[in-house]
Amino acid sequence: MFKSSTLKAAVAIIALSLSFFTKADAQSYLDVTxxxxxxxxxxxxxxxxxxxxxxxxxxxxxxxxxxKPELRSNNMFTDSWLRNxxxxxxxxxxxxxxxxxxxxxxxxxxxxxxxxxxxxxLFNVKLYRFATGLGLHATEGLYQAVxxxxxxxxxxxxxxxxxxxxxxxxxxGEDVLLLSNDRRMVVDDVVSKVITLKEGKxxxxxxxxxxxxxxxxxxxxxxxxxxxxxxxxITNE
Amino acid sequence: xxxxxxxxxxxxxxxLGLSAQAQLAGNIYIHDPSTIVKCDGKYYTxxxxxxxxxxxxxxxxxxxxxxxxxxxxxxxxxxxxxxLVGYSSNYPGTRGYTKGDVITVWTKTLDPxxxxxxxxxxxxxxxxxxxxxxxxxxxxxxxxxxTGRLWMSYGTYFGAIRIVELDPxxxxxxxxxxxxxxxxxxxxxxxxxxxxxxxxxxxxxTCCDGTNSTYNIVCGRSKSPTGPYLDNVGRDMLEGGGRMVxxxxxxxxxxxxxxxxxxxxxxxxxxxxxxxxxxxxxRSTLGxxxxxxxxxxxxxxxxxxxxxxxIESERRGYALEIAVDFVRLxxxxxxxxxxxxxxxxxxxxxxxxxxxxxxxxxxxDVRANDYMFRPHQKWTITAxxxxxxxxxxxxxxxxxxxxxRALAATADADLTSVPQYTGADEQLWxxxxxxxxxxxxxxxxxxxxxxxxxxxxxxxxxSVGLGTYDFSSDNSKWNLRDR
Numbered sequence: 001m002f003k004s005s006t007l008k009a010a011v012a013i014i015a016l017s018l019s020f021f022t023k024a025d026a027q028s029y030l031d032v033t034x035x036x037x038x039x040x041x042x043x044x045x046x047x048x049x050x051x052x053x054x055x056x057x058x059x060x061x062x063x064x065x066x067x068k069p070e071l072r073s074n075n076m077f078t079d080s081w082l083r084n085x086x087x088x089x090x091x092x093x094x095x096x097x098x099x100x101x102x103x104x105x106x107x108x109x110x111x112x113x114x115x116x117x118x119x120x121x122l123f124n125v126k127l128y129r130f131a132t133g134l135g136l137h138a139t140e141g142l143y144q145a146v147x148x149x150x151x152x153x154x155x156x157x158x159x160x161x162x163x164x165x166x167x168x169x170x171x172x173g174e175d176v177l178l179l180s181n182d183r184r185m186v187v188d189d190v191v192s193k194v195i196t197l198k199e200g201k202x203x204x205x206x207x208x209x210x211x212x213x214x215x216x217x218x219x220x221x222x223x224x225x226x227x228x229x230x231x232x233x234i235t236n237e
Numbered sequence: 238x239x240x241x242x243x244x245x246x247x248x249x250x251x252x253l254g255l256s257a258q259a260q261l262a263g264n265i266y267i268h269d270p271s272t273i274v275k276c277d278g279k280y281y282t283x284x285x286x287x288x289x290x291x292x293x294x295x296x297x298x299x300x301x302x303x304x305x306x307x308x309x310x311x312x313x314x315x316x317x318x319x320x321l322v323g324y325s326s327n328y329p330g331t332r333g334y335t336k337g338d339v340i341t342v343w344t345k346t347l348d349p350x351x352x353x354x355x356x357x358x359x360x361x362x363x364x365x366x367x368x369x370x371x372x373x374x375x376x377x378x379x380x381x382x383x384t385g386r387l388w389m390s391y392g393t394y395f396g397a398i399r400i401v402e403l404d405p406x407x408x409x410x411x412x413x414x415x416x417x418x419x420x421x422x423x424x425x426x427x428x429x430x431x432x433x434x435x436x437x438x439x440x441x442x443t444c445c446d447g448t449n450s451t452y453n454i455v456c457g458r459s460k461s462p463t464g465p466y467l468d469n470v471g472r473d474m475l476e477g478g479g480r481m482v483x484x485x486x487x488x489x490x491x492x493x494x495x496x497x498x499x500x501x502x503x504x505x506x507x508x509x510x511x512x513x514x515x516x517x518x519x520r521s522t523l524g525x526x527x528x529x530x531x532x533x534x535x536x537x538x539x540x541x542x543x544x545x546x547x548i549e550s551e552r553r554g555y556a557l558e559i560a561v562d563f564v565r566l567x568x569x570x571x572x573x574x575x576x577x578x579x580x581x582x583x584x585x586x587x588x589x590x591x592x593x594x595x596x597x598x599x600x601x602d603v604r605a606n607d608y609m610f611r612p613h614q615k616w617t618i619t620a621x622x623x624x625x626x627x628x629x630x631x632x633x634x635x636x637x638x639x640x641x642r643a644l645a646a647t648a649d650a651d652l653t654s655v656p657q658y659t660g661a662d663e664q665l666w667x668x669x670x671x672x673x674x675x676x677x678x679x680x681x682x683x684x685x686x687x688x689x690x691x692x693x694x695x696x697x698x699x700s701v702g703l704g705t706y707d708f709s710s711d712n713s714k715w716n717l718r719d720r
Contacts, residue, residue, distance in 0.1 A: 034368050075446060123476075129370075162477060164422075182443045182451070184394065184422040186477030214395050218476075 037133025040126050043101065044117040048150065048233035055220035055228025056123040057147055057204075061099045061236050064113040065131050065141030066090055071211035072140070074182035077166040082180050086168045086207045090142070095173065098146060098203060098237060117236040124162070124185055124218040127208060139213060145206040149221075150233035151197040157229055159204075162189040163217035167208040171195055185216045197221070197232075260540055260630065262622065263297040265290065265523040269310035269425065272377070272496030273508045273525075273628070274320065276347040280628065282496075282508060282523065283311045283322070290523060296626025298523065303349040305342055305356040310425065310494065313347070314378040316387070320344050321408050322356070323389065325374030335395045337373035339363035341408040362410045363391055363401050370396030371416075372424075377496075379428035379435075380405060381462060388462045390437065393424035398439060398474070400428075400463050419464040420474035423455065425494040429535075434458040436535065437466040439479060440493035448519050450491030450512035455479025456535060469534060483507070483526065483537035488515035492524060492537075498628065503671045503708030506629055507537060525629030527670035538670045541630060544719060545617045545638045547608050551675050551714035552695040556608035557616065557644075559601045559637060559654050564592045564611070587611050589639040600653045603644065605699050610720070613637065616644070618717070624665055624681070632665035632681050634658050646680035650691060650703045662687075668717075675714035677706055 049059040089095075091105045099115035106112050116134075120126070125145070131138035159176055161169055164185040169177040169192075176192045183189070208217055221229040267284035273295075274281055281302050283289030289302030289311075304311060304322060311324040326338040343357040365373035376391040387405040392398035398420035402411040420426070423439025430436070436458045442451035457466035457474040465473050472478030483492045491512025498506045505528040513519040527538035548557035566587055589612040596613070608614055615638040620631045635644040636658055643658035644666065658664055662682030669677050678693040680703070694704035695712045707713050 035370075074443075075449065126370075184441060184477060186422060187472055189477070 034132040035129060037130070040121055040129040040133060041116075041118040042121065044119050044236050048235050049119060050234065051220060051228065051230045051232055052123060053230075054123065055222070055230050057149070057219045057221075057232075057234055058120040058123070058125070059118070059147055059234040059236065060120065060125055061101070061115050061117045061146045062125070062127070062130055063099070063105060063115050063144040064134065064136055065127070065138070065143050066107065066113065067111075067137065068140050068142050068209065068211075070140075071209070074165045074211045077181050077183075077209070079178060079180045082166045082168060082178060082209070085142075085209065094144070095170070095205065098148060101236070123187075124216045127210070127215040127217065128213075138215070140211055141209070141215075143208040143210075143215070145208065145217070146236075147204050148235045148237060149197060149202040149204055150235065151199055151202060152231055154199050155197040155221075155229065156194050156224060157197050157221040158194055159192040159219070160188040160190070160222050161206075161217065161219050162186040163206075163208050164213075164215050165208075165210045167206055167217060169219075170203075170205045172198070172202050173205075185218060187218055188220075188222070191222065194224070201235075261296060261298060261523060261525065262626070262631070263292070263299050265298045266517075266520055267523050268510055268521040269375075269494050270496065270508055270510050270523055271311045271313045271322075272427070273498045273506075274313050274315055274347065276315075276320065277351070279348065281313070281347045283313065283324075284510075285309045285311075294625045295525070295628030296631055301349065302347065303354075306340055306359065308340070308374075310375045312377045312427075312496075314380060314387075316380060316405050318345070320347055321378065321387075321405075323362075323376045323378065325376060325391070335365075335369075335372040335393075336367045337365060339373050339376045339389070339391050341403070343408055360407075360409050362389065362403055362408070363399070363416065365392075365396075365399075371399055371418075372396060373399075375425050375494075377427040378403075379430065379462065382430055386462075388428055390419070390426040390428050392420075392426065394422055397421055398423060398426050398437070417463040418475060419459075419466055420457070420479075422477040423474070423479065427495040427497065428462070429497045431530070431535075432533070434460065434533065435462045435466075437464070437474060438482060438495040438535075439474065440495070441479060442491070442493075444491070444493065444512065446491075446512070448490055448513040448515065451485070452491035452493040452512050453484040454482040454492050454495050454509060454537070456482050458533070480534055482535055483509065487540055489513065489522075489524070490515075491521075497528070498525075500628060500669070501706065501708070503673070504669055504677065505672050507535075527629070528672060529670060529674050530672045538674075541668060541670070543617075543619050543633075545615050546717040546719055547610070547614060548616050548635075548678075549608065549716040549718050550605050550695045550698075550701075551711040551716060553605070553698040554608075555605035555695075555698060556614045557603060557693075557701060557715075558606050558611075558614040559596070559642065560604050561592070561596045561601060561613050563609075564595065593640070598656060600655055601642070603652050603654055603701055605695060605701055612639070618666075618668065621660070621665060624660065624662070627667050627669075630668070633668050634664055635666050635678075646683045646688070646691075646703060648684040650683050652693070652702055671708065671714065673714070675716055677713055678715055679706070 101117035103115040128138045162185040269285040270282040280292040290298045292298040308324040345353040365371040372393040372395040387403040397418035399416035402414045425440035427438040438456040459466045468478035469480040489511040496508040507528045514522040617638045646663045665681040667679040691703040692706045696702045
């Protein structure tokens, strides 16, 4: 029935004007009890993690969402719009930082965001719940995600990503994947060309942007046969 | 999805009865249509809001259906001699607030003019709060044909699609039943069962963005009603999987809210809405397509398009023709082998004017024969939009290409061709694509009486007639080939 929160707002107005609904209860999701942060995430330990049984990478450093109040819908998420948006430097070191848990980013005099090093309890990293769990505004935001992949040897792989909504991904600073348009998080939705995981540490970085509604992503590497790559170590450093 | 003005406009215009043509006729403006059900000879579908559409024949629709409760995205199922209606009570509020309740009610009839019409007390059967990764709206029913158990799916893209079990006697939630998550990333789900598989259909993509809506209908299947539902590449719908059933095309975008209607054995149809019909001002309209099955997966058939066809029997592969003398083309057999010094030329096909003078003037029998793409074997199928129709389509006339000679049913339930199409019901044909992709072809009327069961059949390899439709027999099936 409804795909976006913009639409939900539309529905509210329609309900009031056309009496389509039996109940009207204007209330913000921030006003009601939300699931706990701990329902979806644990803090990362210093011990390296592994991809899960299906190869999904669950350890990430996530920056609290950068507010994008102008995103009243997702219909502008074209390839060129996203590339332009993701190319903007929102804070110094945005494309090189490997943050530690609790590191802070000062956007302006009033806005300081914090990095959180977490392990997702789900294969999909629910950014919406990451934000609501911290008591933050979950929608209309730009999220930054970083993880460090340690490969036992040089490996030819493909990066497979699903994201809600648009996202872009860089491996060791190289742009490898763009997910454009108003998109839902689907496993192996968009898969990169064959890329190289070098022996040792590799930095995987993503930016995910969403207007209204749910936002999440899932990431794994696939081998040449399309099978998930699991013999990796995942850290935050 | 995002244009508030567009969305409001769509709902306001939906209430106005404006003209329409093409696949369906009448007022077909609806959003989130419920599964089409038949009640006392009429077809009904309900949409978001309080109303719905009614049709006497399944082709021409009008407003007038009445549903209690308002709310969004209803569904209807007939159980015994009653109708169970479900709808969702939304709690619209500010952005991201996703609380919803699913309600069921009973009625003895869907006909608002009937003295038996009236809805029972509301039963709350599923719910989810704003703190839950589920938005409890968009419910759909399945009465399991193998067990008699009643299942209901619900949910939207916000979190999980869930399935619960209801009591088919009361419409209430089975005591102690807990919801099971079966999918994500979709909404407007539906359930169906076929050949040992349960199918979960969901609508992916972007709703409510008019001509830019990317809504599309996908499905997964499972051996259990509670999943896991996997798609054609083995991906769980809980991972966003789904095989395409219908997407945009044919000047319409955003198909969503699948509903199954089984017309007959082997003759299945799906209802849905288009987010934007380009031939109707981009408004949301009811769509109906034949449902075909490919390797165990449901796929929406392409809309039937008028044209000139060979009507080929599935039985033998012979072509329907009028029984006239075969007129040989000049030339005969050429010598085998290659002559390097001979220019290659294109031969002309036999033309209607070459042969029509030799045809009898009155009725001419029809039969089947080797297809030689000759004029007496080429049939033009044309929609007749002012003679009513059947679920999803108008009737058609079937004439020899370039003439008014029409295929007709005789009063004694046989076939003939009449020299002039007159618009008589015996010259109108119901053409429906079956689940295996073949067609059944039925006359509207025989001997002045409405026809229910007789269709064009092969009585022999080269002989045709009218016979009882039997999906298990290739005698009842035809292919329409453009060649």
